[in-house]
Amino acid sequence: MSLHVLAAIYCSLGRFEEAVPVLDRAIRVPEVQRGSDHALAAFSGHMQLGDTYSMLGQVDRSIECYEEGLKIQIEALGDTDPRVGETCRYLAEAHVQAMQFERAEELCKKTLEIHRAHSEPASLEEAADRRLMALICEAKGDYESALEHLVLASMAMIANGQENEVAAIDVSIGNIYMSLCRFDEAVFSYQKALTVLKSSKGDNHPSVASVFVRLADLYHRTGKIRESKSYCENSLRIYVKPVPGTTAEEISGGLTEISAIYESMDEPEEALKLLQKAMKLLEDKPGQQSTIAGIEARMGVMFCMLGRYEEARSSFESAIVKLRASGEKKSPFFGVVLNQMGLACVQLFKIDEAAELFEEARGILEQECGPCHQDTLGVYSNLAATYDAMGRVEDAIEILEYVLKLREEKLGIANPDFEDEKRRLTELLKEAGRTRDRKAKSLENLIDPNSKKTKKEGTKRWGGLGFRL
Numbered sequence: 109m110s111l112h113v114l115a116a117i118y119c120s121l122g123r124f125e126e127a128v129p130v131l132d133r134a135i136r137v138p139e140v141q142r143g144s145d146h147a148l149a150a151f152s153g154h155m156q157l158g159d160t161y162s163m164l165g166q167v168d169r170s171i172e173c174y175e176e177g178l179k180i181q182i183e184a185l186g187d188t189d190p191r192v193g194e195t196c197r198y199l200a201e202a203h204v205q206a207m208q209f210e211r212a213e214e215l216c217k218k219t220l221e222i223h224r225a226h227s228e229p230a231s232l233e234e235a236a237d238r239r240l241m242a243l244i245c246e247a248k249g250d251y252e253s254a255l256e257h258l259v260l261a262s263m264a265m266i267a268n269g270q271e272n273e274v275a276a277i278d279v280s281i282g283n284i285y286m287s288l289c290r291f292d293e294a295v296f297s298y299q300k301a302l303t304v305l306k307s308s309k310g311d312n313h314p315s316v317a318s319v320f321v322r323l324a325d326l327y328h329r330t331g332k333i334r335e336s337k338s339y340c341e342n343s344l345r346i347y348v349k350p351v352p353g354t355t356a357e358e359i360s361g362g363l364t365e366i367s368a369i370y371e372s373m374d375e376p377e378e379a380l381k382l383l384q385k386a387m388k389l390l391e392d393k394p395g396q397q398s399t400i401a402g403i404e405a406r407m408g409v410m411f412c413m414l415g416r417y418e419e420a421r422s423s424f425e426s427a428i429v430k431l432r433a434s435g436e437k438k439s440p441f442f443g444v445v446l447n448q449m450g451l452a453c454v455q456l457f458k459i460d461e462a463a464e465l466f467e468e469a470r471g472i473l474e475q476e477c478g479p480c481h482q483d484t485l486g487v488y489s490n491l492a493a494t495y496d497a498m499g500r501v502e503d504a505i506e507i508l509e510y511v512l513k514l515r516e517e518k519l520g521i522a523n524p525d526f527e528d529e530k531r532r533l534t535e536l537l538k539e540a541g542r543t544r545d546r547k548a549k550s551l552e553n554l555i556d557p558n559s560k561k562t563k564k565e566g567t568k569r570w571g572g573l574g575f576r577l
Contacts, residue, residue, distance in 0.1 A: 109149070111137070112156060122394060124163050131157040140180055147184035151177045155195075158202075165397030167206045168435030174199045193222030193233075200240060205398075207439055209247050216241045235264035239277065246284060255284045275304035279319055286326055298323050310351065314358045317346035321365045328369055336373070340366050356393060360386040364403060371410065380410040401430035405445045408452065417455040424449035440483065443472035447487050450494075459497050466491040480514055489529065501536055508533040 111134035118127035135153035138146040158173030178195050185192055196219040203212035216237060223233040238261035245254035258281050265273045282297035302319045309315055324339035343366060347359050367382035387403045390396040404427035411420035424445060431442050450465035466487055473484040488511050495504040508529055515529075 112152060115156060115160065119160060119163065124160050124394060127160050128157070128164075131160060140183065144184055147180055151180045151184070153177075154180065155198075162202070163395040165395060165430070165434040167202075167398065171199070171202050171206060171208075174202055187218075188222055188225060190222060190226045193219045193226070196222070197237060197240060200244075204240070204244060204247070206436070207247070207441065209244050213241070213244045213248075216244060230260075230264040230267045232264065232268055232270070235261040235268075235270075235273075238264070239280070242280060242284075246287070251284050251287050255281065255288075258284065271304060272308055275301040275308075276315070278304075279322060282322060282326075286322075286329070291326060291330055294326055295323070298326070312346050312349070312351050314346060314350060314354050314362065317343040317362055318365075320346070321362060321369070324366070324369050328372055333373065336369065340369055356389040357396070357399075360389040360399075360403075363389075364406070367406070371406075371413075376410045376413040380407060380414070383407045383410065397430045398434045398436060401427040401434070401436075401445075402441075404430070405441075405448065408445075408448060412448075412452055412455070417452050420452040421449060421456060421458075424452060438472060438476065440473060440476045443469045443476065443487070444483055446472070447483070447490065450490060454490075454494065454497075459494060463491070463494045463498060466494055485511060485514070485525075489525070492532070496536065501539060505533065505536050508536065 111130050115127040115130040115134065118124070118130065131153055135150060135157060138149040138153070140147045140150050154173045154177035158170045158177065161167075161170035161173060174195075178192070178199055181189075181192055181195055196215045200212045200215035200219065203209070203215065220234065220237040220241065223231065223237055227233050238257040242254040242257035242261065245251070245257065258277055262274055262277045262281070265277060278297045278301035282294045282301070285291070285294035285297060298319055302316065302323075305313065305315045305319065320339045320343035324336045324343065326336075327333075327339065328336035343362060347362050347366075350359055363382045363386040367379040367386070370376075370379040370382065383403055383406055387400055387407070390400050390403075404423045408420045408423035408427065411417070411423055427445055428442070428449065431437060431439075431445065436442050446465045446469035450462040450469065453459070453462035453465065469487045470484070470491060473481065473487055477484050479485075479488075488507050492504040492507040492511075495501070495507070511529055512533060515525075
């Protein structure tokens with residue numbers, strides 16, 4: 109306990125690195141087999157160490173500590189104790205932050221089962237579990253299930269008289285409706301939440317600003333640019349002069365969301381200014397390294413859109429350093445950032461460096477997303493082009509043949525990229541003095557000769573470079 113207190117003091121002083129060895133020592137003291145007191149001490153030590161690693165931005169180590177803590181707790185209390193349910197939810201939230209949604213869903217389901225067994229129907233605990241489950245389902249693209257969980261959570265909050273929480277859930281419901289392109293229902297949900305939040309928290313509260321941002325996004329998506337800009341400006345007025353008690357994280361998150369709307373409006377300079385402000389707010393905040401890395405990656409994209417490729421490369425590089433340090437070097441997002449930095453290097457004629465980045469991105473995205481995912485296919489294409497530029501024609505041919513085979517056998521050839529890749533491969537084969545090795549039907553016979561190249565549907569707009577991600 110003394111070691112735990114000492115570590116807590118180090119953390120309160122912002123000296124997280126010094127807290128780690130203290131907690132490492134603390135978790136070696138208890139002997140779990142000696143009873144519940146020792147088990148509780150071991151559990152507390154692992155959870156505190158996990159929190160400390162989280163503040164240092166070391167996500168993987170943090171989750172490892174939480175998982176070990178949960179294991180100890182289950183051995184001591186059994187796997188249906190309400191306290192185990194709380195730990196499962198805490199760990200599920202950590203997995204969500206790390207974008208590890210399968211494990212997060214598994215833990216959240218367990219939490220829900222425990223709370224339903226020990227609490228009254230429509231309890232606050234169940235409502236919190238369902239909100240988290242909705243977030244996980246939304247991240248996985250299962251919008252209907254997310255909507256179901258949110259409706260049940262809203263009913264529970266209404267039954268418990270939690271008006272502000274109902275408003276927050278209405279915002280989440282609006283987000284799901286927008287993902288389902290049910291825009292009228294989304295507007296109704298947002299406006300309903302806005303009425304409650306203005307009444308209970310005031311017109312200038314950050315929660316009101318966040319709803320303005322959602323409405324701005326919705327009106328942009330539906331082509332109502334004037335209304336979208338108006339809501340952006342309304343939200344910015346609140347974030348520029350925040351009410352007392354507003355956290356830097358809230359303001360930074362709001363500015364980042366607004367920047368994405370300006371980016372979609374093809375206003376990269378305004379988007380970049382907002383991202384720079386958002387990053388400055390978090391620079392001295394512990395545990396924000398992953399968030400800052402995400403902002404830097406977005407800034408890199410803006411720099412590319414503005415043709416400022418050296419600044420883009422530096423921004424991507426800084427983001428990559430932070431993501432490696434935080435343990436996110438195997439996430440799909442990390443692979444996408446590597447790809448983006450590779451594209452910036454291509455613009456700077458740093459071809460060898462670009463090839464290394466594309467190769468690393470390929471390995472990550474193949475592992476995490478699979479070879480048929482659009483991000484992975486984009487990296488294949490970029491790597492083939494880079495190999496071609498380096499004179500490694502055979503390597504480029506090998507990649508393009510593999511991509512065309514994937515499209516023919518698994519994805520279909522309707523995507524306009526197919527024609528582009530087929531043309532590129534034909535040119536490379538001609539240069540190499542050979543023709544494509546085909547065991548199946550002639551490639552030419554599989555293509556509609558009257559088809560015309562159209563704008564690529566699968567390319568992510570946020571790249572803004574005209575390259576594939």
